[in-house]
Structures are given as structure tokens and as C-alpha cells.
Amino acid sequence: MHEIVERIKQKDIRALARAITMVENDHPEKLELLSDVFSQQKHAVYVGLTGSPGAGKSSLVNRLITQIRNEGKTVAVIAIDPTSPFSGGALLGDRVRMNEHFLDEGVFIRSMATRGSLGGLARATKDAVRICDAYGFDVILVETVGVGQSELDIMKIVDTTAVVLTPNSGDVLQIFKAGIMEIADLFVINKADLHGFGKLKALLKELVMITATEERETPIVKTITTENKGIDKLWMKIKEHHDYLYRTEEGKRKRTMQQELEVYELIRDEIWRDVEQFVEARKHFQPIEADADPYRLAKDWYTRWKKEGDHSGDG
Numbered sequence: 001m002h003e004i005v006e007r008i009k010q011k012d013i014r015a016l017a018r019a020i021t022m023v024e025n026d027h028p029e030k031l032e033l034l035s036d037v038f039s040q041q042k043h044a045v046y047v048g049l050t051g052s053p054g055a056g057k058s059s060l061v062n063r064l065i066t067q068i069r070n071e072g073k074t075v076a077v078i079a080i081d082p083t084s085p086f087s088g089g090a091l092l093g094d095r096v097r098m099n100e101h102f103l104d105e106g107v108f109i110r111s112m113a114t115r116g117s118l119g120g121l122a123r124a125t126k127d128a129v130r131i132c133d134a135y136g137f138d139v140i141l142v143e144t145v146g147v148g149q150s151e152l153d154i155m156k157i158v159d160t161t162a163v164v165l166t167p168n169s170g171d172v173l174q175i176f177k178a179g180i181m182e183i184a185d186l187f188v189i190n191k192a193d194l195h196g197f198g199k200l201k202a203l204l205k206e207l208v209m210i211t212a213t214e215e216r217e218t219p220i221v222k223t224i225t226t227e228n229k230g231i232d233k234l235w236m237k238i239k240e241h242h243d244y245l246y247r248t249e250e251g252k253r254k255r256t257m258q259q260e261l262e263v264y265e266l267i268r269d270e271i272w273r274d275v276e277q278f279v280e281a282r283k284h285f286q287p288i289e290a291d292a293d294p295y296r297l298a299k300d301w302y303t304r305w306k307k308e309g310d311h312s313g314d315g
Helices: 002-009 013-024 030-038 057-070 094-101 123-135 149-156 171-178 197-211 231-247 249-281 294-308
Strands: 045-051 075-081 107-113 139-143 160-165 186-189 220-222
Touching: 002 013, 002 030, 002 123, 013 030, 013 107, 013 123, 030 123, 045 057, 045 149, 045 231, 057 075, 057 094, 057 139, 057 231, 075 123, 107 123, 123 139, 123 249, 149 249, 160 231, 186 197, 186 231, 197 220, 220 231, 231 249, 249 294
Parallel strands: 045 139, 045 160, 075 107, 075 139, 160 186, 186 220
Antiparallel strands: none
């Protein structure tokens, strides 16, 4: 593990890819790897882009990469795709839309599968972001599957969350009901040349006033990716929000909350892995049948795990 981290520090792209694969595959020594990686973080700018399928997130990311690279900064993109029910791998392959950057050594693009993660963000995604940070990328973009109640998971890892909407999509009512307003640091109205832009912007402005504070009001940015319009303003607003976080208590509060959530999540992962291994190792457990009482079985298995499992580490 230490050798891989050293190679990552030396900007070995193969070591970077291998490390991400290891966390995706839940390697037994991944926590050791990630602990070493954490100590090497260089505090890149973390940006999350979320929105309904068809909102043009991948095209937006593609244009944003060009904008950032024009400033001489390096970029890593983690594109979270739905999971194939057959292979368990990423289904859509958003990298296809970013093929013009494939040969750019200052750009790293990785598609990852949600693997059933309810938040649309695999546990490995957060680890991949940290690994890319340790590698030394200036900006890390995370593009997520879609928007909805479960998508709130993105707030646990990125500094700035951009919610991408399109005119006449009906997304505004959905995000309002889902609570996305609470995590959006900025709104992007993409495909702004479509009919209905004015109505969408007016409605968004009304909703933004609900969450506005004395210090900050959530910006609304207009973009047309097909014409490369508004991308410079979007990047400017992202940088402004990043600066805001690092000069106010809000940023410290957000980072503290993220760390706390992650600690709890890691503990849950370890406990679940232990319970699963315990149950699978004891084949005499009553098998689950179609008419089985899940509440009784869950209580029974959990009680037996607590009683019979070795959680002390002393054998």
C-alpha cells in the first residue's frame, strides 16, 4: 500500500488507476491505503454536478474541463453511472462525451458504477476523490447519476454542488419536494436557448429567496453547452463559492459535518461487512424464503452476531 501511495505522489497515472480499482473492489487493505492517501491530500477544489438524465451534465462537464484547462489547472473527473444489472459495472460510460480530452495529460476521467448505492454515489466515489486529490489535481469534478431524494448524498464529499436544470423539464417541483434546494450551492439552467427559460428562471428566483441568507444568495447561471455560452460565468461562480467557504465559518462547519458523516459511514460499512461474513459462514442459519418474516430473521441474525461473533479482537 505504501509503495502505491508513493507512486501516486510521484504522479504515476497507473498507480492512480490501480488504487481506485482497489477501493472499487473493496480490497482487504484499502483502509490502510486510504489512510496514507488522506495524509497526502492537497485540498483540491471539489465540485459536484447533479441533475436529471438529459439535463446535459456530461456536455457541461466537457466544456468546464476546457475552461479550467485554459487557466492551466489540472482536472480529474469522476463520472458516476448507473450500475449494469449483469456486470455490476458502469452502464452509460459518460467518458464518450469527453473524448476530446483523452490525450490531455492534465485531465483524468474515470467512470464508476453506483453499485446499488441509494445516494447515487458509491462509497468508492469518495475514496476515488481523495486519491485524485493526493495525486495533485487542482480541480475534481464529480458528475452524478440523477437528481432526487437519494441524491443528497453528494453533499457529503464536494465543496460546491451545482444542480443542473433544463427548461420545460418539470425538475423544479421535483427538487423542491426532494429537498435539493438545501444542498444546491448554485443552479445551472442548461439548454437555456429552449422555450421556457424565462419561466424557469423566475420560478427558481422565488425558490432561492427561501434559502437566501444575509451573506449569500444561491446564484443562477445560464448555459448553452452547444454554443459554449455561460461556461466562463459558471466557473467564476464555482470559484467564488469556494472562496466563500474558506473565508467564513460556513466552510469550516460544512467540512466538519462531512467528516462526521464519513466516520459514521465507515463504521457502518465495517459492521455490515462483519455481519455479512458471520451469516455466510454459518450455513445452518435458517434460509430466507419467500414468506419469511424479515423482521424476525433480522433480529435473530443480529442477536446471534452480537452474541457469537468475535468483536473484541482477542479471538
